[in-house]
Amino acid sequence: MKKILMLLLVVAMLTFAGCESLSSAFEAGHPSEQAKPNIYEVNPSYGHYYYAVDRATDVVYLVYTTGSQQSMTVMLNADGYPVTATQLGITYDDGGDDK
Numbered sequence: 001m002k003k004i005l006m007l008l009l010v011v012a013m014l015t016f017a018g019c020e021s022l023s024s025a026f027e028a029g030h031p032s033e034q035a036k037p038n039i040y041e042v043n044p045s046y047g048h049y050y051y052a053v054d055r056a057t058d059v060v061y062l063v064y065t066t067g068s069q070q071s072m073t074v075m076l077n078a079d080g081y082p083v084t085a086t087q088l089g090i091t092y093d094d095g096g097d098d099k
Contacts, residue, residue: 049064
């Protein structure tokens with residue numbers, strides 16, 4: 001019983017070992033805290049499904065909304081690589097905010 005308790009204690013210590021350094025990085029204004037998505041939405045009022053394009057990568061996502069629920073998934077080619085806006089002929093300005 002003591003061995004199991006010691007094992008659980010070691011696992012808990014290892015699990016929470018890096019938490020303090022991570023939180024202090026965010027308090028110091030870590031760059032990942034300031035990251036904002038740069039998404040272009042294609043016809044979001046068209047229906048339940050629409051495309052969202054990440055301007056930084058040109059990757060296309062399929063978004064589904066209904067009521068208060070929303071889902072988002074990356075669109076993939078048959079070979080498993082992400083679909084790009086260029087492949088679908090979606091054009092957008094690179095310098096703006098959403099929509």
